[in-house]
Amino acid sequence: MRPRPPVPGRGIFSGTGLIITGLAATLAALVFPVWSYADRAGTGVAVLNAETVSTRYGPLSALDREFITKVRLAGLWELPAGQQAEQKGTTQAVRTAGQHLVEGHTFLDQQVRDVAAKLGLALPNEPNDQQQGWLAELSAAQGVQYDVKFANILRLAHGRVFSLVAQVRAATRNSLVRTLADDANTTVLDHIKILEATGYVNFDALAQDLAAASTPPLTFSPGPPGPTSDPGTVVPLSPSPSPTYTLPSAAASPPPTVG
Structure with missing residues (x-):
């Protein structure tokens, strides 16, 4: 009588188990960076939400x-x-x-x-x-x-x-x-x-x-979403390259409602 061939393994080390394990590992590798970076404080989405205010527009x-x-x-x-x-x-x-x-x-x-x-x-x-x-x-x-x-x-x-x-x-x-x-x-x-x-x-x-970027970029210190004081009047340059023209002062209105 010929010896019976060994029965293929049915655990995780079987062919099917190895394929499933490999797929699971690949999926985890793809998902982990998305979770670890997108939900971590200080990243783009978190900063966007933290510094955004609601307005009617x-x-x-x-x-x-x-x-x-x-x-x-x-x-x-x-x-x-x-x-x-x-x-x-x-x-x-x-x-x-x-x-x-x-x-x-x-x-x-x-x-x-x-x-x-x-x-x-x-x-x-x-x-x-x-x-x-x-x-x-x-x-x-x-x-x-x-x-x-x-x-x-x-x-x-x-x-x-x-x-x-x-x-x-x-x-x-x-x-x-x-x-x-x-x-x-x-x-x-x-x-x-x-x-x-x-x-x-x-x-x-x-x-x-x-x-x-050999020349420093335009810089300013942005204030809060709404005005905090009277913006004042335009201060002319000395010497002024355009002594007969100034832009109107910025108008002020109540700040947007925070949602």
Whole structure:
């Protein structure tokens, strides 16, 4: 009589058991990082929820508030820089770029003040230190040197804010911020193109500056979701590159309701 062949194992070490065990281990490896990072305090989702307030127009995140503030800050220095270029530019292309900056930021500033008033946000009424430094540098330049500095300083600033606009437009859940981002995207892209049309933009230097962040980014200290004090009046620069024009003070309204 031939010996009976051994019966295959039926435990976890059988072929089927090994397959099931392998699949379970793979699933655990995939699920664990999602759980361990997404639910851990201090990660993106936790921070987003912690810094977001409820408004009638949708949730308002910290990034939304940063974006609104930077739109206002951009107008506070780029609009007078545009007016200056209309007067000091040595070529029609530079003067036209200045005109686009004036028109674009006049429109955007009206929009951002309306949005801030509806959301109860306090806005700055003067450029930050870096922006005032740029204006002073432009005020000191003359002739072709002015044209070159104007085109490159403004193009660098617009390149930085362009990425922020895209990020906000892609992620915001607030309808007012979404509309403002649409307007800002159109305006900033127009300004980028018109600055490049001057023929003075150094694209090699621009790429290096943007990649290495050799110039400090625009900075400010964001306040709470709503205004905490009277924003005050616009403080003119000395010397002022645009002595006949100032943006209106930011309007104030009650802060958004926390949900």
